Amino acid sequence: MLLSQLPVGKTGEVVAITCSGLVRRRLLDLGLVPGTKIRTLRQSPGGDPLAFNIRGAVIALRLDTASHVKIRSLD
Amino acid sequence: MKGQPLQPLLRFGIEDADSPVVALAGNPNTGKTTIFNALTGLNQHTGNWPGKTVVQARGKYCYGGQEVILVDLPGTYSLLANSVEEQIARDFIYFGRPDATIVVADATCLERNLNLLLQVVEITPLVILCINLIDEARRKLIKIDFARLAERLGIPVVPASARTGEGLELLKKTVQDMISGKLKPSPKPIIYDGEVEGALHQILPEIKGILGDDATSRWLALRLLEGDETVLEGIQHYLLTDPPARLEEVFV
Numbered sequence A: 001m002l003l004s005q006l007p008v009g010k011t012g013e014v015v016a017i018t019c020s021g022l023v024r025r026r027l028l029d030l031g032l033v034p035g036t037k038i039r040t041l042r043q044s045p046g047g048d049p050l051a052f053n054i055r056g057a058v059i060a061l062r063l064d065t066a067s068h069v070k071i072r073s074l075d
Numbered sequence B: 001m002k003g004q005p006l007q008p009l010l011r012f013g014i015e016d017a018d019s020p021v022v023a024l025a026g027n028p029n030t031g032k033t034t035i036f037n038a039l040t041g042l043n044q045h046t047g048n049w050p051g052k053t054v055v056q057a058r059g060k061y062c063y064g065g066q067e068v069i070l071v072d073l074p075g076t077y078s079l080l081a082n083s084v085e086e087q088i089a090r091d092f093i094y095f096g097r098p099d100a101t102i103v104v105a106d107a108t109c110l111e112r113n114l115n116l117l118l119q120v121v122e123i124t125p126l127v128i129l130c131i132n133l134i135d136e137a138r139r140k141l142i143k144i145d146f147a148r149l150a151e152r153l154g155i156p157v158v159p160a161s162a163r164t165g166e167g168l169e170l171l172k173k174t175v176q177d178m179i180s181g182k183l184k185p186s187p188k189p190i191i192y193d194g195e196v197e198g199a200l201h202q203i204l205p206e207i208k209g210i211l212g213d214d215a216t217s218r219w220l221a222l223r224l225l226e227g228d229e230t231v232l233e234g235i236q237h238y239l240l241t242d243p244p245a246r247l248e249e250v251f252v
């Protein structure tokens, strides 16, 4: 599944980053390397962006950015 | 490139650069501002980064009779100039040539902080890793082998708890030793795979020919390989009055 589809309160694990270039690099810099656990914390009123816990920091990602992250669900 | 008539620090709004300049970098919420306040006290000044709407805080402190100018950089996860904040932090560390850069890391999630540290170390060896919030780490029963980390990274590591002031004396002393040249870090270079190293090998002589045989040419070459145009803007703005056309040719 995609990170953009991970429901609030659920945890997943990064499988792959499916884009290239600067967006890929930015996602990696935020700590989203394969194997990283990630949890959806909340969703803003409009549904976009989503807030995640990534390696101990709260980070907001837009849905289209989060859709470049392939994950597997851990719950 | 220090000592050239062109003074990059002036372009960052820093005029009294006779004293050594030390930058505070790190992820957001690692305690940079707390450390900045603890070291400088009321001796600080806030304005904007020239031409930007981002706040610049700088201050002074004295240690062992030496005045030090401290600059609190915007908190970032990366130095790839994805945002104004990242560009300011990166430009300051690369073009501003601070005499030392303190990377402040959160002891409770150290791993995530080390990515930025490696990016800074790739720019300059004059780096001190300050592992802050060790009180929180203790509470969470997180144990960190500071000596081993220092040895593996090849730079000094200072544990601290900025809220209580623990470790800040050692931080000032470490900064002093770096400024005076007593402490010469030798971080391990980051070696990329053959394809990248090969490409670097091809363009490095060209870059060194333009900018002088400079240890930081490697970092610049990496950015040019990545196709990072903001770095060209930086060169134009901070280093050259009249940028040679050849640099554009190296740009791929």
Ligand SMILES: Nc1nc2c(ncn2[C@@H]2O[C@H](COP(=O)(O)OP(=O)(O)O)[C@@H](O)[C@H]2O)c(=O)[nH]1
Binding pocket: B026, B027, B028, B029, B030, B031, B032, B033, B034, B035, B075, B132, B133, B134, B135, B136, B160, B161, B162, B163, B164
């Ligand atoms: N427990 C603890 N909290 C700290 C420490 N240093 C900073 N903080 C707190 O962490 C939060 C973020 O600090 P701040 O200096 O604003 O971080 P910055 O974003 O890196 O500038 C604030 O609430 C600080 O009071 C520390 O050593 N221990």
Ligand SMILES: [Mg+2]
Binding pocket: B032, B033, B034, B075
């Ligand atoms: Mg701050």
